Structure formats: structure tokens, C-alpha cells
Amino acid sequence: MFLSQAPIINRYNFISKFFRGPGNSTGKSKLLYRLVGETSILDLTAENRHYFSIGEHADKIYQENEALVTSYYFNVTTSVYGIRQSLAYSTHEISLLLKNGKNRLVKIEHHQYLQAVDTLSINGFLLDKKKSVSTGDLRALTIVKIYSNLAEIIQPLGKLPLEFSTDDWNDIRADSVTLVGSNLTITQQTITEKKKSLNNAQVYVRAPSSSSTKTEFIKATLVDEKRNLVKIIDKDVSKDPIFFTAQSDHIVYENDPPQTKYYVNFTYDTTDAVYLSYLRSNLNWKTRYQLNLFEESKPVTLISMADIRNDGESKIDIENAELLGGDINLQMHATHRFQYAQVAYSSASFDAASGPAGPAGSTNKLSVGQGEEVAGLYVFTINQPFSIEAKTNYLVPMFRPRVTVERYNSISKYFTVAGNSTGKGERSYRLVSDRFLSGGNCVIREFDRLVGETTLPDIAAKSKHDFSIGQDADIVYKENVVLISTFSSNISTSIYGARQTRTQSTYDINLTLKNYKKNRPAKVEYQQQFTGQTVKLFKPNAVFTQDGSTVKATFTLAADEEKSVTYKIEVVN
Template identity: 90%
Template sequence: MKSFLLFCLLAVDTLSINALLYDRKKPVSTGDLRVLTTAKIYSNLAEIIQPLGKLPLEFSTEDWNDIRADSVTLVGSNLTITQQTITEKKKSLNNAQVYVRAPSSSNAKTEFVKATIVDEKRNLVKIIDKDITKEPIFFTAQSDHIVYENEPPQTKYYVNFTYDTTDAVYLSYLRSNLNWKTRYQLNLFEETKPVTLISMADIRNDGESKIDIENAELLGGDINLQMHGQHRFQYSQMTYQTVSFDAASGPAGPAGSQNKLSVGQGEEVAGLYVFTINQPFSIEAKTNHLLPMFRPRVTVERYNSISKYFIVAGNSSGKGERSYRLVSDRFLSGGNCVIREFDRLVGETTLPDLAAKNKHDFSIGQDADIVYKENVGLISTFSSNISTSIYGARQTRTQSTYDINLTLKNYKKNRSAKVEYQQQFAGQTVKLFKPNPVFTQDGSTVKATLTLAADEEKSVTYKIEVVN
């Protein structure tokens, strides 16, 4: 008997699971705005594309608050929209029967009487209070003094279209409660071990309800899309080119299976990068859903940077910055990056959108072991008047020559350090005196790269001419 019961339970479970899988493959109607057929997700919003349901389309206030009104449109093959209307509607409460606190009520004794709403905007009600008069009286009630017999009707929004086409038609709109960003973790070890950069797609549902997504793309790059339109959308005769929509693949399998949910490598489209998610998935309300992305091959050069602006002659000192130069073999979408060295958190930074093989330098904090002292000595200065091409005016130019002595000290007892120094000068012209085996000039910036052995101190000097 027990075996028979167990067989029956297994059969019911199997039928239930098959039914769920079958339902996932049914066409999605816009009657349920929490089931998204195609979602193209950006950093601040998402474009939703769904088969067009029965017109007019009905949106609750909750859904409409997340939708950019002027983005609601139709797309399809050779489609011409001839008219569109967006209407806000709410069933009136006028003449509805409610209960209100009687005017004769006191703080000690509260009494509610039956009333009729005359003007819901002003909360104007009509009652008969026998303690006052036998005739109906009118007064404006406080909102919290009104008790409803039934739940008050909510505002709803209706979108309607007239259009001409012979092919399938899809609804498209932007919504703000679905977005994504990239999260990175950069792991650094000894120089002989490869660097690893782990990337995760962080998809956020800010809405109040669960969202089921059949087909999704994540878009990265500099995208100028805003949630709020600059003007009201006005429709005239419009024709749309062919738009194709790939059918969603089957439901995701258990962890470790071949159907494991993941994000694709990314393809360049019109200066942006598109990452495709290979399976349908769901995101609960107020939830961050993290998915593994590609694992790029990266190289990272570690160094200490000293970057400063030249101000006046005199002495200055400071510490080097712990800096990194990162190069990836593929496009990286912008996002927050946490850095670990030798299995310890050492800082974080924000990576920009970074093209493949393009170098990105960043610093995450000072290195107390790398100290510099700089002494600037004024050698000579003189001024002269020159004529300009502007109305024959004469201007004064001051030419100054400086000797700059830089002393670097590596206080690390068992490790060498690479230091990259640069100082930027402000002037009409800047000239580095040569020959100088250590320093080079790049525009108005003087640069040098030095390697300090453990516990080594090194002094170097250069001469510069600045004309202001």
C-alpha cells in the first residue's frame, strides 16, 4: 500500500513539473506585466519587449510609476502607427456610501454615521444627523475620518493604439525598476602567478513584485538613456523596420548542469557591448540577482606613483600612491572593483568602460614605505614685454629657471619598488634642459621611472625653464 501511495505522489509531482515547463513555453501576454518576454537591461533602466495583448492595455499605478510614459510604443515588421492614446482613469467615489465621524462626536466618545460622498476631491459628504437636523447636512470630512465599506478604486492607466500591419506586433517600453551593473574582484598574488579578475552581473529588481524574464540582454557602454523624457511623445504616421526576436531557450537546469545560468562573452554593437543571458530566470522584489560573467585574461603592473603640480620654489614631501596598470584581453563594462593581494583586501576602485588591450591606471591609497622629498631652487628669472596680434597690445612674459632635486626612499626591508614620478607645470612654454638620463618631457609634464632596491635612497636632479 505504501509503495502504491509513493508511486502516485511521484506521478503527481512529475505531471506538475511537466505542466510548469509547458507553461513557460506559452506565448506571454501583456496582461501580466511581471512576465517579461525580452528585457534589454541598461545601467539605469530596461527596455521591455512583449507580444501585444488585448487593447487597450491596462497598467496599475504601481506598474505605471516604473514606466516612462513617452517610451510606450509598438514595434514590428512594416508597422505603421496611426494613433496612440494614454488615458488616466479612476472610478469615481461620488455617491458612494461610507461611514464618517459624526460632527457631534467628542474625543471621549467617537461615533460614526453613514454618509454619501458628494465630492471626493474635497471629501465633501452628506449625512443626516438627528442631533442637528432632520434634513441632510453637508460638511468636509478629514481623510482619516472616512471609513469605506469596500476598498477604494485605484487609478489605472490605459494605452490604446490604432495601426496597420500584416505581421506580429510587439509592445515596447522603458521601466526604471530593472537595471544592472558589473561587480569585479581583482586577485593579485606573487609576480610569477597569473592575475585573476572575477566579473559578476548584478541585476536589480527595485519593484514591489517578482519579475520573470524569458529572454535578457545586458548592455554596457556610454548610453544616453534617461528615465524621464524631455517632452511628451507625439505620434504621427510612423513606419518601423523589421525587428526580430529570438525565442527563449528552455528553463534553467540545476547548478552544475549544462543549462547553468550564465552571461555571454559580449558582442560589440554600434559602439556598445551586448551580453546575452542564456536562460530564463526570475528576480524577487527588492532583490539583487548576481550572475557569473566571462573570466577575462588580464595583466596588472604594480607600481608606486608620485603625481603633483608645480606651484612655487621651496621644499615639499609626501608618500607614493599604491598604483596599478590594468590591461584586459576584452571589453570591460564599468563597475566597482574590489582588490585583493595575497588573499587580503587592500582597497577598491571604480573601473570605467575599458576597451580591449587599453591600459587603465588607478591608485587605491598611500604606501607609507615610499617617501619623497623635493627641493626646488630658483636659479634665475627675468621679465620682458612682447607685442601680441590682438590690437597691437603688449604683454609681459616672465621666464624662470629652476633646479629641482628629488630624493626617494624605499623603507621596505625585503622588497624593491618601482616608482613613477610626474610633475605638471603651468606656463606658456615649458622646457626640460637636456641631456638628462632620468627625466623626460611630455607636453607640460616632466616624468621619470625609477626602481629602488629594498631600503634604498636615491636622489636625482633636473633643470626646467617655465615661461608665464
């Protein structure tokens, strides 16, 4: 019997990170658990707390800037052999920006671990005035909840025990098979592997007297199918039965041999309807995108398709389906392939290059609804029943988000040493959508021509996502770094009074940009990251700005224009 007691569970988002020193950092909060993930539960004592996370939350975004305000050293004498030790006191100013892309109140816990200091903890709430979305009764119909690598099947419980073939069982996660329902208590569950024995079955076996030129089969009795031990009666050899072990391919069966079956049985107590739930790996989905860009005056279009894959050996009939997107920690115990053997499109019409059109006059269009946020994930509902043939990819049109895309050339580099460097700008895009976008492959077209592709992560509504798809040969930069001055100072370390050198260096950085395009201007965004204990941009400088340990600038180059700019930087290592 399963003994259960309702635990107290608090859902929250949290940000946990280690302090790394001055600079900028961004990221997403972690979320806790509809079926959104799994975790291993430790042995817990009564009333003890256990914290765990199951994935990132695309709607909870943070940006943090750490700035070194002051730093000074002084020497002390340790209690061990009078050794001199140098201690450093540093004051940092940490600016934390939190963004809630949800339509409801959320709780966020922020932890930052500071070496040799203390742990900084912040608890807070982010509020949006919109009301939360109700998910409804999940038990109303047979539902298939499809994830990126598996699917959860929920269907009315049939006659017990439940029987599964070997092929079906290989695609099912055994420890996920369970019952769901209101006021349900499972008192016992068994999973049994059974196969009808072939022992004492009549078979034909290749006779021992057979040769390479002549093969003869004689009737025999299979005594032990595991060892392929057979019994024959050959009066020419002996009056008594003869036993020998035959090769598997030397045995011929009169009927199709029975296959292994798996049986699942339950005993339970309930007064309401009961449903069977389990995970299967041969049904999954992902998002396909096509981003179409034209002149600046024309709107951008982003076509999104739900690509549902049935990798099984038989047709699947789905009565009600949900597609779940987000950072979901769910795994099958075995690795399963995701192939493209056959593709079926479901729609009456598409935009150009987005897929073949459906039959003329079709009125029942299969489509995917707008995503609704549930427990940090997004749920997309398919509006009607459908079927997917075996080994088939079934593409269904999703919502059409309103997006804006800013095109620019990016130059992003790390500072090394004094000297010269050259390079080319990257063809870059800044995408903003009015709603959540689940991660997936995106093909980019400009002026009806394919120009590249990228993999989009989960993107929260109204959040910016920058990506690059290749170099632009017409945007060239040259950079000359000149060391103006450098001086060093020694301090004592904590190890046996050893001396440590701090070096302060000042550089002049001369940047030359050239736009070789003959017929249009180009926007260029430049950034260079520096590593050091402190980084300081000398001011005034109307072109360059400092963001933590990064120096940034934005330029607009006319057609065939060359532009040179300079900035001075101080780095302490």
C-alpha cells in the same frame, strides 16, 4: 495620424575639442545612436542636417600632443585712433594618434577649434580585418534589455487597451511606450488616466456629535470625493439631509477604494507580428569586479559579476535578457533609488570570497555571455530564462577576462614655485584586459587580503587603465627646486599699447626617493606637470623625459635604497 518619411542617417564617431596650447590630451570619441540613447531634435527644414551625439565610445581612443614650434611678435598700427597693437604668430605641431579597438571598419571625424585661426577637420577610417558581429532578430522572443539605470521591455502586444496600475505606471517612462515590428505604421496612440468615481458610494463617517472620549460613526453618502463632501440624515437635527466636509481619516469605506488606472491604446496598420516596447526604471544592472593579485609568478584573476536589481514591488519573470554596457544617454524623468535589500546568487560554484556556492549537482547554470559590440555599446546575453523576486539583487557570473596588472608606486604632482616639498608614493596599478570591461566597482585583494577598491570606467580591450587606491608609507620623496636664473622682456599688448611682461625662468630640481621596505624592491613612476607658454627640459638627461608639458621618469629602488637625481627645466610664462 502620424506622418513619416524615412530619413537618411549616417552613423559616425567624432572627436571635437578646443585647442588649449602645448601639452598632451587623451580622450574617447563620441558616438551616435538597438536603443542606445536619445536626443532632442530641433525644428529641421527639409534636407537640412542635424548633428548630435549620445555618449562616449570606449573603443575609439585618441591621444594628441601639441608642441609649440615657433612664436614671434610684431607691432602694427590699428585703424582706430592710431593705437599700436601687438600680434603674436605661433606655429604648433599637433600629433594625433587614433586607436580602433573594434573588429570592424569605423569612420571618425576629428574637429579642433583654434581661436583666431581656422577650424581643423580630419576625416578618416580605422580598419580591422575581423568581420562584424550580427545581432540577430530582436523580435524572436520576449526580451528585456537592461541598462545601468533602466530597462527596455519588449513583449508581444496583448489585448488593447493595455492597463497599468499606478504603481506600475510610476516606474514606466510614459513617452517610451510604443509598438515595434516590421512594416508597422502607428496611426494613433492614446494614454488615458482613469479612476472609478466614489461619488454616491455608501460610507461611514465620524458623526459631528462625536467627542474626544466617545467616537460614533454613522452611515452617509459620499457626494463629492474630491472635497470629501458627505450627506447624512439625522432626524435629531433636521428632517432634511445634512451636508458637510469630513476629514479624510474620518471616512470609512465598506470596500477597498478603487485606484487610478492608466490605459494605453493604439491603432495601427501591419501584416506582421507586433510587439510592445517601453522603458521601466525599477530594473537595472551594474558590474561588480574582484581583482585578485598574488606573487608576480602567479596569474591575476578578475572576477566579474552582473548585479541585476529588481527594485519593484513584485516578482519579475524574464524569458530572454540582454545587459548593455557603455556610455548610454538614457534617462528616466524621475530619480529612482538603487538599494540593496536582498541579494540572490546564481551559480553552482564561485572562487573564494566571490559569493556563496549554488546547490550541489546543479546543471543549469545561469551565466552571462561574452560581450558583443553593437553601435558603440556592448551587449551581454544571459543564456536562459530566470526570475527575480521583488526588492532583490540577482548576481550572475560573467565572463572571465584575461588581464595583466602592473603594480607600481606613482608620484604625480604639479610644479608650483622654488622651495622644498615632500610626499609619499601612491599604490598604483596598470590594468589591461583582453576584452571590453563595462564600468563598475572593483574590490582589490592582494595575497587574500582586501587592500582597497576603485571604480573602473568602461575600458576597451587591450587598453591601459591606471588607478591608485591609497598612499604607500614606505615610498617617500623629497624635492628641492632651486631657481637658477630668470629674466623678463616686455611686449606691447593689443589694448591701448599696454606693456606685457614675459618671464623666462630656469630651475634645478633635485629629487630624492627612499624605499623603506626591508624585503622587496619597488618600482616608482614620477611625473611633474608644468604650466607655461613653453616648457623645455635640458638635455642630455638619461633619466628624465619630456612629454609635452610633463616631465617623467621611472625608477626601480632596491629594498631600503635611497636614490637622488637632478634635472634642469626652463619655463616661459
